[in-house]
Amino acid sequence: MSKKKKNSKKYSIGVDIGTGSVGWSAIDGNYDLVNYRGKNSFGVRLFDSSETAETRRLQRGARRRYGRRIKRIQILQELFFDHLNISSDFFPVLKETVDKSWSNENNFEKKSLYEVMQEIGYSKEEINKKFPTIYHLRRYLMSNDEKVDKKLIYLAIHNLVKFRGHFLYDNLDMSKGTGNQEILERLKTFLEEASLNVNIENSSFSDESIKEIYEILKDEKETRKDRITKIIRITGREYKDSLNLLLGLSASINNIFTLTDDSTKEEYRAAKIKIDYNSDSLEEEYDKLGDQDKVNFLEIGKEVYLSIILNKILLGSKTISEAKIKKFKHNKELLKKLKQLIYGAEGKEEYKKIFVTQRSLIKNRYQDGKDRIVQFSIFDRYINSHKEKESFYKVIQEKLKAIKAKSDNGEVSINKNDLDELIRQFEEDKFLFKLDSIENSAIPKQNNTYEAELILKNQQKFYNEITDDFIKKVEQIISFRIPYFVGPLVKNEKDPKWGWNKRNDVNLKTRPWNFSEVINEMESGEKFIRRMTNKCSYLIHEDVAAKKSLLVQEYEVLNELNSSYLFDENASDKKSRVFFTKNERIWILDNVFKKNKTVKHSMLLEAIKNSPFSNLKNIKKIGGTQKEKEFATSLSTYIDMSKIFKEVNDKNIEMIEKIVNWRTIFNESSIIKEKIREEYKEISEDQIDKIIRLKYTGWSRLSNKLINGLTDKKENKTILEIMRDSEKSRNFMSIITDTQLGFEDKINIENNKNKSKGKRITYDMINDLHGSPAIKRGIWQTIQIIEELADVFGSPENITLEVAREDGKKGRRTQNRKDQWRQIKDNITDGALLNDLDERNFPAEIEYANERVWLYLLQGGKCMYSQEPLKIEELQNYNVDHILPQRYVKDDSVDNKVLVKTIKNMEKSGEKLPLDIISQDKKGIMIRWWQSLKANGMMSDKKFFNLMKTEFSDDDKDRFIARQLVETRQIIKHVENILKERFEEDETQIYAVKAGFTSQLRRRIDLPKSRDINDKHHAIDALLAVWLQKFVIEKYGKDILNFDIKKEYHRKSKGKTVEEADKERQAKEFFILKDAIEWKHDKIDYSTGEITKSISLKEYFFEMMFDKECLYTKKIGAQDEMFFKQTIFSPKVKIAKYESDKNHKGVYSEMKNAYSLIISHNNSGVKEYKLVDVYVIEREKYKNKTEKELLEYLMKKENQEWIDAKIEMKLLKGDLIIEEGFPFRFVSSGELNKSKQLTLEKDLYLELSNELIKNKDGKLETEVSDESYDKLKKIVLEDYRKIFSDGQRVLIENSEKSSKNIKNLLLLASAGASRVSEWSGAGRYSKGPNLNKAYKITQSITGLNEKKEKIKK
Secondary structure (H helix, E strand, O other): OOOEOOOOOOEEEEEEEOOOEEEEEEEEOOOOEOEEOOEEOEEEEEOOOOOOHHHHHHHHHHHHHHHHHHHHHHHHHHHHHHHHOOOOOOOOEOOOOOOOOEOOOOOOOOOOHHHHHHHHOOOHHHHHHHOOOHHHHHHHHHHOOOOOOHHHHHHHHHHHHHOOOEOOOOOOOHHHOOOOHHHHHHHHHHHHHHHHHOOOOOOOOOHHHHHHHHHHHHOOOOOHHHHHHHHHHHHOHHHHHHHHHHOOOOEEHHHHOOOOOHHHHHHHHHOOOEEOOOOOOHHHHHHHHOOHHHHHHHHHHHHHHHHHHHHHHHOOOOOHHHHHHHHHHHHHHHHHHHHHHHHHHHOHHHHHHHHOOOHHHHHOOOHHHOOOHHHOOHHHHHHHOHHHHHHHHHHHHHHHHHHHHHHHOOOOOOOHHHHHHHHHHHHOOOOOOOOOOHHHHHOEHHHHHHHHHHHHHHHHOOOOOOOHHHHHHHHHHHHOOOOOOOOOOOOOOOOOOOOOOOEOOOOOOOOHHHHHHHEOHHHHHHHHHHHHOOEOOOOOOOEOOEOOOHHHHHHHHHHHHHHOEEEOOOOOOHHHOEOOOHHHHHHHHHHHHOOOOOOEHHHHHHHHHOOOOHHHOOOOEEEOOOOOOEOOOOOHHHHHHHHHHOOOOOOOHHHHHHHHHHHHHOOOHHHHHHHHHHHOOOOOHHHHHHHHOOOOOOEOOOOHHHHHOOEOOOOOOEHHHHHHHOOOOOOHHHHHOOOOOOHHHHHHHHHOOOOOOOOOOOHHHHHOOOOOHHHHHHHHHHHHHHHHHHHHHOOOOEEEEEEOOOOOOOOOOOOOHHHHHHHHHHHOOOHHHHHHHHHOOOOOOOOOOOHHHHHHHHOOOEOOOOOOEOOHHHHHHOEEEEOOOOOOOOOOOHHHEEEEOHHHHHHOOOOOOHHHOOOHHHHHHHHHHHHHHHHOOOOOHHHHHHHHOOOOOHHHHHHHHHHHOOOOHHHHHHHHHHHHHHOHHHOOEEEEEEHHHHHHHHHHOOOOOOOOOOOHHHHHHHHHHHHHHHHHHHHHOOOOOOOOHHHHHHHHOOOOOHHHHHHHHHHHHHHHHHHHHOOEEEEEEOOOOEEEEEEEHHHHHHHHHHOOOOEEEEOOOOOOOOOEOOOEEOOOOOOOOOOOOOOOOOEEOOEOEEEEEEEEEEEOOEEEEEEEEEEHHHHHHHOOOOHHHHHHHHHHHHOOOOEEEEEEEEEEOOOEEEEOOEEEEEEEOOEEEEOOOOOOOHHHHHHHHHHHHHOOOOOOOOOOOHHHHHHHHHHHHHHOHHHOOHHHHHHHHOOOOOHHHHHHHHHHOOOEOOOEHHHOOEOOEOOOOOOOOEEEEEEOOOOOOEEEEEOOO
């Protein structure tokens, strides 16, 4: 008998936010999908994943560097034209412009010095004799007392300005050589800090010993090994690794910083961090350290190293030019010796083969647009292309080896000294070492200003125009750089997108010599601070505080100290832990933290023995700290400032905080000095110098107002005051979540100030949130979906957001490994495995913190790749291997690490995966062993999945990259607040559900999920989230899904341990899922209001998955704003597809498409249509032009004449195009991407998803039936027939069943540009739309609304 049930108009929204998609669904009060115009409110929004800002920032930085180089040259041109009156044909001035702009065009651009000198009027003989290199010209102008052509002066100065050198030294004086006081001070600082790193206390070096060490470091006559040996006699052996860095050798990070705690050392060792100042990946190694203090130390060493390299380059000369000429002569002599040796020992024909190329061939290298370098001699290939160096070295070294053998056998008579010297040069990679090499990065800007001064002063007596002021201005062009806090010199202050500088005079041109007059540096710096400072993670309108501020450091130390405790290692009762009282904390701060920058457990325990607290003196262990054997926090700033100002007190604390803030913001010593002198005249110059030497970097996540501004509602105390004054230890989380204190309410009030209720959410509101562009892009798409649903159906009753990861998880262990191991052993059910473990001779004292030991235990003492026994006493001889390659997966967790024998690690080099190195006959044995480890809690599901993987596809790489972009819960919390405010008047409730919970529900009802079949699983995830939240509210009357263990523990304060609270949570989750499984869904006939039948939860979701239509939309418009791919080609080999006055210098081959236009025109009375691509560079060029001007340009570009031309339609990347019933996404006039999503019946979907789960590598034998394979093949061939050629269709039809071919068929049916190469590239549709048959579909963001229009009207 059926019952009538009233249909509720209320509805709830669920969204699943990803980095490349948003799944969404809307259900009514009866859990049915809300319907609109015959469409279900159930869909997926797809969009291109956002890159991190790093790539764009690096490219922008490079563009600005080149732009500023061009600007320097333009200013130099202007200066020489105005003062020396060099003819404008040498560097043309654009006289028609109002501000007399100068171009970077010179008649010597892209010409050799030889060609330019010929044009100036020098003969071939004069050039070869006097100026074979630019360095010869520079030295000639510095040293010869004769008047020269002004153009020569410009050429030399131009070179010095263009390649001006680095800015690492402030006080370097090239006229005094390199052994100046500044570098000696750097070396002294480096060695004294190195002593602290290796636990040598009270170490100091006299000025004499520093000078002696520096002279040894510079001595190129000695080998690097001998120099190290000599210095060690002065410093001690502990400094060896740090000294290695100064001589360009690599060093292990753990040997440099021996005081690093064991767990961090293991992380460094696993990451294989090695520091090498010559390495291109030095910045990446710095990033792995995650410790700015260590980076600062290493950077000081790098400055010393570069000074040693400079000394090496100078070769005893006073200037770089002199040194380069010496090197040029040396290279010339070496080449002469090599030629004589080859000619004498190998004969004329071999000599010609190596050294001789026809002049005509060199002259016509790029004939017919092809590079003919392969026809050059071996030597000429090497000279003309750096790519040929390896082959040249290989050929010559083989020749020298053969000549030596002939000489030893008496077959040829040669100069053996010359032969030995040449062999050594090649072995040391020094033969013909180019004058313009990587070593030039060690040249400081002081050399260039010094050489420019010598050149100009030498010619000053011949030219009255070369005044002292002129020389000073040239030096300023070389030595001046725009302070980073001033930023780009844009003039429009009202549009601060690309600049923020404050100008004193907007009409005056900015030049190095008038910079301070034009730019207000102080105000620009303040604007920079406001622009760049992040917002507090909790108070979203407040700026974060400096990481090194006194306030932040006190908060961090108290937070860690209040979380730590003393305990007896033999006591099993966790309630026996002793937390510090108020008086104990104060004593520890004053007597330990304020006297030591690093506080180790042993140090604190020793101090406690001498404390007045007798109750603590017998306890010998400390727990609860962030690091295993020391505190991670420090009062280092207090110690620094106490040394400078004698003490830190209430009178100077405000001043110190300001200085710390300035030091964090500004790297420029001059600006800090100026600010201190201006505001604090009582600070001495000696104190200022000490402040300048401090390296303070980084920002906290919290603001001053949060830490010490907001007060609680009980005693009106701030968070910091509660941390200080509470008798019982209170850390940040216990305070912030305490409802009696009311901080959460106050934070919400602060965040909601000055906001109007019910106002639509804007992009700027999302963009202002702290987080990566990736997650913010997904959030903005989510907001737009919710807004459209609200427009269509009215405000929702509930909105549920699925959170990507568990609240607050950051990878730290919440349980010590000793307890973990005991728990694992207690739960092992495999008798054989347990017996095997019992037979292992584990030592009485196991170092659980040691990564190798921990992996050894988890693997049952066996190699993970061979199952061979390992010896615990020889762990240092085995390797820790990353299961998935680090180049793709930055996963240093235990789930991606195994302990293996060295030979197995070597076999798995490169991109191989575990199953690739295990023989076929042993795979079954190994997999069963891995399964046993997993089943007995010794291996996670994730680790097992990693081990089972035997293919790392492009999709996998993309997924892993996407996972790395997942943000913490705080940004989701802010989104909740924004949505609550938006719908506050409608009383809409906002919830966040953890993804783990919905995953459990999915598993309980055996609901399949396959990313390889289609994208519908995103919509299902959203439905799971909203269904679960709605069910819980209706079933239990409140939101209990967001039960937080720590929060609940702190709020109730009943003395329960975290483990006990966790059991409560698990029990609660169990009952929620148990009740959920029993839920029934009433099917209603809405025309009569009668319940027709009831279905189970599983039936409900299976119906949604297989019977309900899903809406798919995609964000349209080009995401890429680059003009072209970054590879630049010679104009001799590539033809430009765009107009540019720089095409004669270089050509970018592959252009980026902005959009395409459908243009109609009259052809002899017949209306015809043309589809034309508009590149990004063209869009920017013509965005402010008229349609007529754009059409005229496109006609010229297409080389056509159009009559009555008109733009009919614009097509953007991603626009939905329907052609003969098949959906495509538009790319360009020559390419469409598939947009159709594969739809399968339930049984076939289940069979294929099981196959994909069990056989992810695609190499094992498939369990899919022949019938199912044929069915899948038929569906793909029929539903996707539009995209296949006849040949591709035949290949697909004839394909045989295999796991790989199943994946290939699914790849063909996936949306996008994927293709299968073995089926003749099937899957890619390299055609534009057929204008006679195609329709454009304009979709709303949900797809509930759409408009269809014919392309050819």
